[in-house]
Amino acid sequence: MNTLSYKTISANKNTVHKNWVILDAEGATLGRLASKAAFLLRGKHKVDFTPHVDCGDNVIIINAEKIVLSGKKMTDKQYVRHTGYPGGQRFTTPIELLAKKPTAVVEKAIKGMLPKNKLGAQLFRNMFVYAGTEHKQEAQKPQLLNLNDLK
Numbered sequence: 001m002n003t004l005s006y007k008t009i010s011a012n013k014n015t016v017h018k019n020w021v022i023l024d025a026e027g028a029t030l031g032r033l034a035s036k037a038a039f040l041l042r043g044k045h046k047v048d049f050t051p052h053v054d055c056g057d058n059v060i061i062i063n064a065e066k067i068v069l070s071g072k073k074m075t076d077k078q079y080v081r082h083t084g085y086p087g088g089q090r091f092t093t094p095i096e097l098l099a100k101k102p103t104a105v106v107e108k109a110i111k112g113m114l115p116k117n118k119l120g121a122q123l124f125r126n127m128f129v130y131a132g133t134e135h136k137q138e139a140q141k142p143q144l145l146n147l148n149d150l151k
Contacts, residue, residue: 011050019057020142026063034109041123061129065102102131
């Protein structure tokens with residue numbers, strides 16, 4: 001038996017091939033879009049996935065303001081932050097956040113699904129979220145992916 005055929009493939013930053021993909025958030029459910037985007041950012045769909053290496057694709061999300069939340073989450077869900085002062089806990093709802101910064105709801109959902117370390121911060125930099133259909137990455141020739149085709 002040839003033992004060379006059983007070598008484990010371990011990717012590094014020199015051997016990783018990163019693609020550019022576009023996800024359209026219009027009419028998509030927030031959690032389903034976020035989990036699929038995190039999956040692509042992490043690179044888990046690739047054969048040479050390595051947990052400690054940034055081997056995922058660069059993801060562009062358009063129409064972030066047209067995201068859908070099921071049930072009464074648009075008014076009942078709360079995002080919590082703290083100012084750092086005593087009694088400084090602040091709450092906001094997705095409807096308020098969408099009015100203030102339309103891309104923040106999608107960014108928060110995806111960031112929460114990435115690793116909580118330096119690798120997660122690096123992966124988050126590979127994501128670009130836009131409120132409308134226009135984006136600045138035309139030169140990279142990104143391909144449009146259908147969310148329903150991804151597992």
